[in-house]
Amino acid sequence: RASKIVYWLETKYEILPEVCGSFENWKEAPSAAYDFDLLWCDTAIAADRFVKLKLYQKMNHFVGMSSITRKNNLGRNLLRMRKQFPKEYKFFPDTWILPTDLSDFKAQFNAKNKTFIVKPDNGCQGKGIFLVRDLEKVPMDFSTTYVAQRYIHRPFLLDGFKFDLRLYVFVVGCDPLRIFLHKRGLVRLASEPYVEPTGKNIGQAMVHLTNYAINKMNPDFVENTNPDDARDGHKRSWEAVQDHLRSCGHDVDQLVAEIEDLIVKTLIAVQPSLSHFYHSCQPEDVENAMCFEILGFDVMLDHKLQPWLLEVNHAPSFAAESELDQVVKTEVLTDSFVLLNFSPDERRRKKREAREKMEQRAMGVSTKQSMEERAVLEQQIARERTVWEDAHLGRFKRLYPSEAKEREYLQVHDAAVGIWEMLMGGTSRRSVRLTEAPPEDGDGRPDAEGKQERRKAAGEPKSEKEKEAPKRTPEQVREVVERLMAGCSARPRPGERGRRRGSKGA
Known part of the structure; x- marks a missing residue:
């Protein structure tokens, strides 16, 4: 185990074990409970499974990529x-989400000779896809969500x-x-x-x-x-x-x-x-x-x-x-x-650091890393990793990040952050970037979180916005995650919770 990279595959494809087995120092884990380095699953991986991973482990899906x-x-x-x-x-x-955009979609049929392709939102391999040219052929009984696109x-x-x-x-x-x-x-x-x-x-x-x-x-x-x-x-x-x-x-x-x-x-x-x-x-x-x-x-x-x-x-x-x-x-x-850069030495280092942190906590001598220190470290790691990746691309081409690309897409990225904050009803975590120094505000503390900590240390009262935003319960957090992954606002519209309760009790 000390010198091997261990993988666990939950796949139906024969090519996965073939490729993994072609690496000289890789071996398959005997079970999912084994201390693996790589987890591969053909289907999406739940957030609670990701939470349990150790810092040296990697899995082949992002939570929220849906x-x-x-x-x-x-x-x-x-x-x-x-x-x-x-x-x-x-x-x-041009895209319409059905039934949400049904009235606007119906209006498209006022023009002649238009064709639309309609797909189930969670379909694959062409299942359930059909073309329509007549409004009468559009399904009105939506037991599932459909996506309609201009053909x-x-x-x-x-x-x-x-x-x-x-x-x-x-x-x-x-x-x-x-x-x-x-x-x-x-x-x-x-x-x-x-x-x-x-x-x-x-x-x-x-x-x-x-x-x-x-x-x-x-x-x-x-x-x-x-x-x-x-x-x-x-x-x-x-x-x-x-x-x-x-x-x-x-x-x-x-x-x-x-x-x-x-x-x-x-x-x-x-x-x-x-x-x-x-x-x-x-x-x-x-x-x-x-x-x-x-x-x-x-x-x-x-x-x-x-x-x-x-x-x-x-x-x-x-x-x-x-x-x-x-x-x-x-x-x-x-x-x-290859680009994932699996390394037994890195695994040992992270395990050692985890043990040291646990021992420090047990002894009551652990020190919390400041946000400024973390921001500097994250940027340094990102830059070093970019250099390593560029030397091991194989037949990949880097699309992002680079200093030039970060500048090119800065306005678009800032807009995406703004949309997220609107949906979330809060302040987004500042993104790590290669091209700028870690953000500082006054005394060197990063962004909005630094302001909150300084006000707290100075004994200042909470802002009106902080007073209006009580801490969410675990049930509310789960609801927020589900809504955001579905592309909806984190905050239900006025009366929405009431309607849900009413419908449930009816």
Whole structure:
């Protein structure tokens, strides 16, 4: 154990144990209760499980990532950002959350020949997706939440087929965000030639939908046999297709830059909530390194080669049903695990520090780290980690953070923080940044928390805002978390609690 990295996998995919077993000093844990370094789970991991992790352990999901991986939450969060930045957040189709936006959605049918694609908010693999052109076909009995989007009528085609991109985005930190895009990716084609939607053909899923799970059922579906061939099969290599587009005279560099931009902006929209959940669950961690996530960003290109974000998957498939799948997914997983920088020495160091802190507490000699000291330490660790990551990227490309990117997205990030504070009804934790000194206020104490501590030390009375904000009970905290993960305000509207109580007792 002393010299090994121990992993525990809760997965149905054979490629995971294959990749983990390929590392020389890794071994599988005998049970979930074992002292592991890496926890991998195909499904989302509950917050209470994350709370119990030790500082040297890592898991493959962030608490709260459902803010963008559930379709309705993604729509809500991006629409909020679009209100403040209409041009910056125009990379996703017009979206309606049903039944919430039903009246506005109905008004869209006043114009002729409009097509919309409707999806269940928690669906996957194309299940439950359908196209509508008539108001009468919109379901009015909403037993679940749906997301409706304007259909992209003129998609870019490959050999006459509609397609989308499955891009692998690696997030290895939330404060600051640490975002990487793998150069490998998949191009997934529909298995029937594309025709514009009409009332007669909107039910032809294999024409209009590009989901692999749907199209592989077509007897005419062709598996890729050559990953380097951009015209082989109904699933192709993104790298090969990029080369093909360049040979046709398209500006692929501009396309890739726009894709990278939409990825960063999507994650920035929910960074404050990810950071809040993370620090609430693991308040002692200063390294921002206990969670990681491989996200599947699904992007479609229109006839002008403009990218459109369709959805974000928190559990992209790692099934290897072809040579192309095996090559792409093996490289994505291998490069991801390298970038996580597992180290037996680091584990021993953190265990030793944890023991020392416990002994100091028992002896009554422990000293609490000031907020200023913590801010300096977090920034120092973030800078050192950035240098290490840049030397071990493999086939990943860093999208964020860097000094240039922090400046570029500063206004957008500040807006996301403002939205979070409005929903939360309080002050957000100041984000760790590479480009600025830790924030100081007067006597060197960071932000609003420092002000509160100084007033308390000076014997000053609480502000009106502090008096109005009593400490939440555990039940209220759970309710807040559920509301925020669903993209709603942390504070129920006036009368909402009363209505709930009334309906419960009725």
